[in-house]
Structure formats: structure tokens, C-alpha cells
Amino acid sequence: MKKKSPVRRKKKRAAKKSSRRRINKKLQNLPYMRIFLSLLLIFISYVIYLDFEVRSQFDGRKWSVPARVYARPLELYIGKPLSHEQLRFELKTAGYRDTTNNNKAGYYQKSGNSYRVVIREFDFWDGHQPPRYVEIKLEDGFVSNVTDFRDHTDIAEVRLEPSLMGRIYPSHREDRLLVKLRDVPEHLISALLAVEDRQFYSHYGVNPKAILRAMVANIKAGSVVQGGSTLTQQLVKNFFLTKKKSLVRKFNEAIMSLLLEMHYEKEEILQAYLNEIYLGQDKKRAIHGFGLASRFYFDKPVYNLELSEIATLVAMVKGPSYYDPWRHKKRNLDRRNTVISLMQQQGSITAYQAKIAKAEPLKVLARSNKISSSYPAYMDLLRRQLQQDYQKEDLTSEGLQIFSTFDPYVQKIAEQAVKQKVNQLDKQNNLNGSLQSSVIVTNTNNADVLAVVGDRQPTYAGFNRALDALRPVGSLIKPAVYLTAIQQKNTYSLASIIEDKNITLKAQDGKLWSPRNYSGESHGEIPLFKALISSYNQATVRLGLSLGFESIVKTLRNLGIQRDIPPYPSMLLGAVTMTPLEVTQMYQTLSGEGFITPLHTIRKVLTAKGEPLKHYPVKIQQTIDETSVRILNSALHEVTRHGTASSLRWRLPENLKVVGKTGTTNDARDSWFAGFSGEHLIVTWLGTDDNQPIGLTGSSGALPIWADIMKKIRTRPFSFAYDEKLEYHYVEETKGYIVDEDCSSAAYLAFRKNAAPKDNGTCIK
Amino acid sequence: MKNLKLYIVRALILFLTTALIACQAPKDKTPGWTSDSGEVRPGPNTGKAVLALLNKARQASKKGSLSAAESHLERAIRIEPDNPTLWLYMAKLRLYAEKPSEAINLAKKALALSGRGGQTSIASQHSLQSDCWRVIAHAQQKMGNLKDAQTAQDKAKSLSY
Numbered sequence: 001m002k003k004k005s006p007v008r009r010k011k012k013r014a015a016k017k018s019s020r021r022r023i024n025k026k027l028q029n030l031p032y033m034r035i036f037l038s039l040l041l042i043f044i045s046y047v048i049y050l051d052f053e054v055r056s057q058f059d060g061r062k063w064s065v066p067a068r069v070y071a072r073p074l075e076l077y078i079g080k081p082l083s084h085e086q087l088r089f090e091l092k093t094a095g096y097r098d099t100t101n102n103n104k105a106g107y108y109q110k111s112g113n114s115y116r117v118v119i120r121e122f123d124f125w126d127g128h129q130p131p132r133y134v135e136i137k138l139e140d141g142f143v144s145n146v147t148d149f150r151d152h153t154d155i156a157e158v159r160l161e162p163s164l165m166g167r168i169y170p171s172h173r174e175d176r177l178l179v180k181l182r183d184v185p186e187h188l189i190s191a192l193l194a195v196e197d198r199q200f201y202s203h204y205g206v207n208p209k210a211i212l213r214a215m216v217a218n219i220k221a222g223s224v225v226q227g228g229s230t231l232t233q234q235l236v237k238n239f240f241l242t243k244k245k246s247l248v249r250k251f252n253e254a255i256m257s258l259l260l261e262m263h264y265e266k267e268e269i270l271q272a273y274l275n276e277i278y279l280g281q282d283k284k285r286a287i288h289g290f291g292l293a294s295r296f297y298f299d300k301p302v303y304n305l306e307l308s309e310i311a312t313l314v315a316m317v318k319g320p321s322y323y324d325p326w327r328h329k330k331r332n333l334d335r336r337n338t339v340i341s342l343m344q345q346q347g348s349i350t351a352y353q354a355k356i357a358k359a360e361p362l363k364v365l366a367r368s369n370k371i372s373s374s375y376p377a378y379m380d381l382l383r384r385q386l387q388q389d390y391q392k393e394d395l396t397s398e399g400l401q402i403f404s405t406f407d408p409y410v411q412k413i414a415e416q417a418v419k420q421k422v423n424q425l426d427k428q429n430n431l432n433g434s435l436q437s438s439v440i441v442t443n444t445n446n447a448d449v450l451a452v453v454g455d456r457q458p459t460y461a462g463f464n465r466a467l468d469a470l471r472p473v474g475s476l477i478k479p480a481v482y483l484t485a486i487q488q489k490n491t492y493s494l495a496s497i498i499e500d501k502n503i504t505l506k507a508q509d510g511k512l513w514s515p516r517n518y519s520g521e522s523h524g525e526i527p528l529f530k531a532l533i534s535s536y537n538q539a540t541v542r543l544g545l546s547l548g549f550e551s552i553v554k555t556l557r558n559l560g561i562q563r564d565i566p567p568y569p570s571m572l573l574g575a576v577t578m579t580p581l582e583v584t585q586m587y588q589t590l591s592g593e594g595f596i597t598p599l600h601t602i603r604k605v606l607t608a609k610g611e612p613l614k615h616y617p618v619k620i621q622q623t624i625d626e627t628s629v630r631i632l633n634s635a636l637h638e639v640t641r642h643g644t645a646s647s648l649r650w651r652l653p654e655n656l657k658v659v660g661k662t663g664t665t666n667d668a669r670d671s672w673f674a675g676f677s678g679e680h681l682i683v684t685w686l687g688t689d690d691n692q693p694i695g696l697t698g699s700s701g702a703l704p705i706w707a708d709i710m711k712k713i714r715t716r717p718f719s720f721a722y723d724e725k726l727e728y729h730y731v732e733e734t735k736g737y738i739v740d741e742d743c744s745s746a747a748y749l750a751f752r753k754n755a756a757p758k759d760n761g762t763c764i765k
Numbered sequence: 766m767k768n769l770k771l772y773i774v775r776a777l778i779l780f781l782t783t784a785l786i787a788c789q790a791p792k793d794k795t796p797g798w799t800s801d802s803g804e805v806r807p808g809p810n811t812g813k814a815v816l817a818l819l820n821k822a823r824q825a826s827k828k829g830s831l832s833a834a835e836s837h838l839e840r841a842i843r844i845e846p847d848n849p850t851l852w853l854y855m856a857k858l859r860l861y862a863e864k865p866s867e868a869i870n871l872a873k874k875a876l877a878l879s880g881r882g883g884q885t886s887i888a889s890q891h892s893l894q895s896d897c898w899r900v901i902a903h904a905q906q907k908m909g910n911l912k913d914a915q916t917a918q919d920k921a922k923s924l925s926y
Binding site for chain 1: 812813814816817818832833835836837839840842843844846847855867870871873874877879880881
């Protein structure tokens with residue numbers, strides 16, 4: 001590899017120094033000689049410095065390969081809820097193409113309710129999955145059969161390989177896919193040399209003839225118009241130097257090129273060039289190297305490129321923007337054909353090959369295919385979580401493979417719901433486009449974060465409200481108050497009677513504070529669950545005061561809230577600011593029935609070579625007894641039947657049971673809804689960035705968006721826990737008496753065994 | 766000369782014995798706890814996909830690859846999150862990986878889920894709960910909490926027939 005060892009170089013340097021000292025003594029009386037020697041010394045030192053630069057950078061060259069972030073793979077097994085629409089979406093997102101008759105990996109064909117998919121091979125974190133020939137049958141929104149369509153055997157479980165959902169770029173946003181010289185087709189090399197550097201294999205890094213020719217042209221023009229750069233020089237320019245054209249830079253470039261050629265083989269330099277060269281732009285992403293360019297323009301690995309495609313790429317080396325095959329089709333085509341002619345002149349292809357290649361049209365992908373989706377809000381969260389374990393440089397340059405929990409289908413549905421509903425609500429309330437929104441969707445069972453929307457324009461990478469908007473949570477905090485009560489099992493059940501009456505307290509500023517109910521009315525003595533499902537403020541404040549702030553703050557801690565909670569009465573009504581992410585964590589613990597699971601976006605991180613780097617195992621901790629949370633959840637289910645969110649009865653299909661809570665803040669500045677099914681937790685927020693009243697309550701703003709998402713993602717309904725410690729009853733809402741199950745206004749509630757109300761009442765129609 | 770031969774033979778025997786001991790896998794110190802304890806009995810409602818993944822997990826854990834076993838199990842849990850057997854298995858793997866406090870929390874999750882749906886028989890619920898308490902007992906013991914270990918052990922016993 002290297003031609004000189006550092007030890008030898010040091011020895012040489014020492015020898016040079018001592019000999020110079022002797023010469024200096026002899027030539028003391030020759031001033032010009034001294035000046036000359038001093039300059040020579042400076043020059044030599046400079047070259048030594050450059051030599052060090054070139055070698056240290058080239059040897060330790062860490063190809064800046066951004067980390068690649070994968071979505072979760074789609075699991076396929078019998079019984080999996082899956083619609084035709086979702087399957088087609090998943091296939092499209094993972095880059096599968098519809099075909100009529102093609103059993104190649106990456107293609108699928110549909111006939112009736114069945115899909116034949118040739119799943120590409122993939123190295124998962126838990127092993128290699130070879131190409132699979134899978135027939136998937138869908139019936140009534142579920143997978144009804146999965147078989148191998150070649151040998152007709154049943155397949156118990158198989159995964160579609162995950163789609164690439166994002167990359168983590170360094171600030172310059174260079175992206176590349178590394179290629180080895182041996183994988184690059186010969187034609188690509190010959191085309192490149194024919195066009196850019198014919199004497200590549202014979203020169204020493206600089207081609208004096210070419211430079212002279214360029215110099216003449218430049219002097220004639222009075223400015224730098226032509227380059228006589230060899231590939232080595234171009235590489236040096238990209239590697240070490242700035243883009244600015246100047247004489248000093250030219251000088252450095254020449255010296256460094258010579259040094260590079262001195263130390264490294266031609267093949268190493270060529271391979272580096274193939275990976276380094278800039279070949280286009282995808283919005284902010286810079287396409288570097290032939291490996292990525294081949295994917296970007298043709299969706300092919302570089303070794304599958306055809307002659308005309310190779311010529312198209314080589315044509316762009318001179319100016320990727322000027323010869324952009326989408327924007328300047330004709331220009332690229334002309335240049336491409338010049339490349340082909342040059343190849344023919346150099347004898348690397350025959351006249352016949354050249355003729356055929358030239359006759360071909362430009363084969364670049366349709367432009368629409370190249371625009372990659374972007375999920376800035378989700379990536380933001382993922383990046384923050386990664387930065388707890390990794391240096392920024394490792395993420396942007398080591399080519400790490402990050403397997404995330406991202407669910408592209410859920411994200412799509414969440415984005416659509418936000419885009420539609422926010423526009424509509426904004427107009428209805430004359431908010432002039434200032435209404436903003438955020439959505440977080442997680443898996444209730446393992447706290448996988450599936451989707452994040454942080455702006456009404458979800459692809460806009462600005463202020464991420466899902467993570468950073470710190471807003472009062474309003475009534476979303478109430479479940480913590482009622483849960484605190486339920487945990488005192490000898491004092492409270494859901495049917496315990498509490499008071500909803502006027503109350504006046506001293507607030508933190510010393511002023512008197514008299515909370516009112518949303519309707520303005522007080523309701524007197526009512527069962528505990530009624531106060532929760534109808535979100536009565538006065539009853540909640542009274543209950544909270546009797547429980548004590550400390551115990552409520554403790555419950556909030558146990559639900560996963562780490563932020564300091566001010567111990568003031570207004571806290572009981574949600575005068576506490578939290579981010580949507582924190583609210584999600586709180587409700588995650590409710591959906592996890594008292595087990596805290598930190599919300600996470602990362603499943604596994606592998607190195608570029610596929611070696612496991614870090615596993616993010618399931619971590620749970622029980623902080624609240626499951627029975628108390630199950631009792632609370634039965635009341636939160638009633639919120640969606642007879643409470644503030646009763647519109648869900650018509651917004652959602654009848655069999656889709658959910659639990660949730662509305663939240664509205666003072667003067668309707670924030671509209672919240674947090675709730676979950678048996679599989680998905682969704683938190684939606686609406687408000688404006690400058691905290692203006694939006695005229696929307698939790699149930700008129702955030703709720704419809706929430707319902708829209710819940711309805712469209714395939715989800716398991718919430719289910720009641722029927723275990724040994726619980727019993728269930730229908731309870732009427734005035735006195736908390738037990739009534740018959742055919743009473744439609746009654747609430748279906750959980751009680752600890754033998755702690756249910758003793759009295760029977762009559763149904764209130 | 767004879768002495769030298771004897772010396773070489775002795776040295777060789779000593780070396781082989783040491784090598785044999787060194788090659789043996791490190792043994793778990795908990796009495797009655799082996800890698801085979803990772804075996805679980807999936808309930809009757811367990812789906813085909815989960816059974817296949819459990820099988821993969823079992824193979825991996827037999828080979829000593831705990832992290833691969835966990836990965837398979839995580840997939841199984843994503844498919845059947847309410848299946849307590851899967852959480853119990855996960856708890857066992859953590860216990861085996863010397864993470865007793867994580868094992869306790871996972872076993873508690875399995876306990877919380879046992880009988881949640883109310884379809885399985887009381888006997889099989891109790892047998893699963895007994896297994897959970899046994900894992901908790903082992904884990905408490907590993908952490909040096911002998912009293913808690915004893916309590917858990919007693920619960921395990923009271924639930925097994």
C-alpha cells in the first residue's frame with residue numbers, strides 16, 4: 001500500500017537537517033545563497049506539511065457515509081390486519097414494482113385477493129433473510145394465507161425488508177454509497193479516462209502538457225477558463241481544498257497530486273475518485289460517487305449499468321447541474337454521445353456498440369420517483385435519542401444502519417389527517433393560517449414511536465411542536481388526580497360520591513381563585529367517575545385538595561412525568577406546561593396498565609458491515625399497580641361513550657373500543673386529545689405558536705383529527721381486563737347505583753373485587 | 766531421562782485438564798437454573814407466527830445467543846402483546862443474562878397479563894403465575910434480597926399443584 005514508512009521519513013528528515021547545518025556554515029558569506037536556502041527550507045517544510053496532510057487524510061479517510069435509517073419491516077403472518085390499500089402502499093414504499101410476469105426480487109403481481117411478491121434478500125439485525133417467493137392472500141382486511149408460491153408450503157412468518165426512511169447527514173449533507181473498484185464495470189472506467197484523463201496510467205499526478213494547454217487558454221481569456229486537471233488533481237481538489245480557484249490553490253493541488261501518486265497505487269486513487277466525485281443534487285442532499293449516482297438516476301447497482309447509462313453519468317462529471325439529465329435533457333444527451341464517441345476513439349468500444357448506445361434515449365428514472373419522502377419531525381426525535389449514545393460525527397459519517405420503529409403507513413395517515421382537518425378548522429375559525437398542530441402515534445404495548453407530525457405542513461422541517469411546544473395541558477392532567485384517588489382503595493371507587501360545588505382558593509400570586517366548570521354550572525353531589533368523564537373542574541379541584549398535591553405529583557412521576565410540577569391548586573386543572581411528547585409518555589403508562597416504558601424510536605443499530613452495535617431492549621418498570629390503572633381506564637373508556645368525547649361513538653366504528661381524555665385550556669388556546677385503542681396511542685394537539693385563542697375545545701378540534709387517524713390505521717380495540725382482582729358493573733351517573741346492563745345511559749365500570757356499590761338503582765333514560 | 770519423560774507426561778495431563786475446564790461454559794450459580802429453564806409452554810391460543818418465532822428464540826438461546834433470542838421474542842411480542850408467556854420468556858432470558866431487576870419487571874408484566882383476557886383455565890393461569898414468581902424469586906436471590914426471594918418462592922409454591 002504505502003511506499004514509505006514514517007520511521008524512514010523521520011530519519012531522512014534528520015539527515016537533511018544536519019547536512020543543511022554544515023552547508024550553512026560554509027556559505028556564511030554568501031547572502032543570496034542564504035536567502036535562497038531559507039526559501040528552499042521553507043518550501044521543503046511546506047511540502048513536508050502537505051505530505052503529512054495528504055497521507056493522514058487519505059489513509060485515515062473516513063468516507064463520509066451518512067447513517068441510514070430504516071422504517072420498521074412489515075410483518076406478514078396469518079391474522080395480521082392488512083388492507084389492500086396498505087399492502088400496496090407498503091410495497092410501493094419499499095420500492096416494489098407492479099409487474100405482470102416477473103419473478104425477480106423487487107417485483108410483485110396481484111391477482112384477485114392474492115399478491116405474489118418476490119421479497120428481496122436482506123440482512124436483518126437477527127439474521128439474513130434470503131429472497132422469498134411469497135403469496136399473500138387478503139380476506140376481510142386480514143392476511144388469510146401466506147405461502148411460498150414455488151413449493152406451495154406454508155410460511156409462518158416473513159418480513160418485507162424495511163424501507164429506507166431517512167439519512168443522517170453531516171452539515172454539508174454529502175450522501176454516497178461506497179463502491180469497490182472491482183464492482184465497477186470496465187466501460188465506466190474507460191469512459192471516465194477517455195473523457196477526463198487519458199494519460200491517467202502514465203502520468204505522475206500532474207499532466208504538464210494538459211496544464212500548459214490550459215494555461216495558454218487561460219492567459220488568452222484573461223481568467224481561469226480551462227482546467228488541465230488529471231483525475232488525481234480533481235480528487236485532491238475535492239478531498240483537501242476549497243472550491244475557490246486561485247494560483248495558490250493550483251500550486252497546492254499540483255504538489256499534493258504528485259505526493260498522492262508517490263504514496264498510492266493508481267487503483268487506490270481511482271477507487272477514491274469514483275466514490276468522491278460530486279454527481280448531482282437532490283434538494284439539500286449532495287449526491288457523491290458513482291455508487292449512489294447509479295441508484296439515484298437509474299435505481300440500479302453500479303455493476304448493472306448499461307453503456308448508455310454509464311455515458312450519461314460520465315457526461316455529468318464536468319458539471320452535474322449543467323448536464324442535469326432531468327432539467328437539461330438535450331444537453332446531457334449531446335454530452336453523453338460525445339462521451340460515447342470518445343470511448344470509441346480510444347478503442348474501448350466498437351463502432352457498432354457506439355452506434356447502438358447513441359441511438360438509445362436517456363434512461364433516467366421518471367423525476368417523480370426520485371423525490372424521497374421526508375419525515376423531519378420523526379427524524380428529529382430519532383436523532384435526539386441517538387445522540388444520547390453516539391457522537392454526531394459517527395452518525396453522519398460511519399454509514400451506520402439504524403433500524404427504527406417508524407411506521408410509514410401510520411405516518412401517512414397522520415399526515416393526511418392533519419393536513420385536511422387543520423386547514424378546515426383554521427378556515428372555520430378565521431385563524432388566517434396560524435392554526436398549528438402536532439400528532440404522536442405510538443404502540444401501546446412496547447412504546448414504539450410509530451409516527452410524529454410537528455407542523456401542519458408535515459414535511460416542513462421547522463419548529464417541531466410534537467417535541468418542543470411547551471403548552472398547558474388542561475384537563476389531560478385530570479386522570480392523574482382520579483388515579484391518585486383510585487389508588488387509595490379503602491377510600492375511593494369510581495362510584496364514590498364527591499362534590500361539584502363552587503370553591504375559592506388562594507392562588508400562587510396571592511389572589512383569590514374560583515375555578516368554574518366549562519358549562520358554568522355546578523352539579524352538586526355526583527359519583528367520582530361522572531366528574532372525570534364530564535371533566536368537571538370544581539369536583540376535580542375539591543378531590544385534588546383532599547388528596548393533597550404531593551400524592552398527585554407522585555402519581556405524575558409514576559406516570560413518567562419528570563418535569564417539575566408547581567404545587568399550586570391551578571395545577572389540578574392542568575395549568576402545567578408539557579410537550580406533546582411528555583403527554584404521550586404519561587398516557588403510555590396508562591395504556592401500559594401501570595408499567596412505564598420509555599418512548600423509543602430505535603430498535604437496533606448496526607455498523608456499515610452489519611455487525612450489531614447496540615441493541616435497545618424492551619425496558620419496563622411497574623410504577624403503579626395494574627388494577628388501579630385498569631379501573632381508571634374503564635372510566636376513560638366511558639369518556640368516549642358518555643363523556644366529553646362521546647362523539648367518538650359515531651366517529652368510530654361500533655366495535656372499535658377506545659379510551660381517551662379531552663383537554664382544553666383557558667379561553668380555548670389549546671385543544672388536546674390523548675387516548676388509545678388496544679394497540680395504538682395517539683396524542684393530538686392544536687393551537688397557535690403565539691398562544692392565541694383558537695375557539696376550539698379538545699372535543700371540537702383535536703378529537704376529530706385523533707378519530708380520523710384511529711379510524712384509518714388498522715388497530716385492535718381496547719379490551720377490558722377480566723382478572724381475579726376485578727369485577728364490572730353497569731352504573732348510573734347520578735348516585736353511582738348499579739343498574740341493569742340494558743340501560744343505555746349506564747357506564748360500564750371496573751371495581752376491585754367486593755368493592756362495588758351495594759345499592760341498585762333505576763335506569764335514567 | 767525417565768524423569769524427564771514422566772515430567773512431560775505430567776505436564777501434558779495438567780495442561781489437558783486445565784484446557785478442559787477452561788473450555789466448559791460458565792455455569793450459572795443459581796441452584797436449579799440452567800439454560801433449559803428458558804423453555805416455555807405457550808398457551809393454546811398462541812398463533813402460528815408466534816410459535817415459529819418462539820422456536821427460533823429457543824434455538825438461539827440454546828446456542829447461547831441471548832440477544833438473537835430476544836430479537837425473535839420482541840417480534841413475537843409485537844404480534845401477540847397480551848400473551849403472558851412471551852413476557853415470561855423474556856424475563857427468563859434477562860435473568861439468564863444476569864439482569865435480575867429487569868427480569869423482575871418483565872415477570873411482573875407477565876403476571877399482570879396472566880388471566881387478563883379471562884379465556885384460559887384457572888389451572889394454567891396459576892401454573893404460569895407460579896413460573897413468574899419463581900423467576901422473581903431467583904432474581905431477588907441474585908440481587909441478595911433473600912427475604913423477598915423467600916416471599917416470591919412461597920407464592921410460587923402456593924400456586925403450583
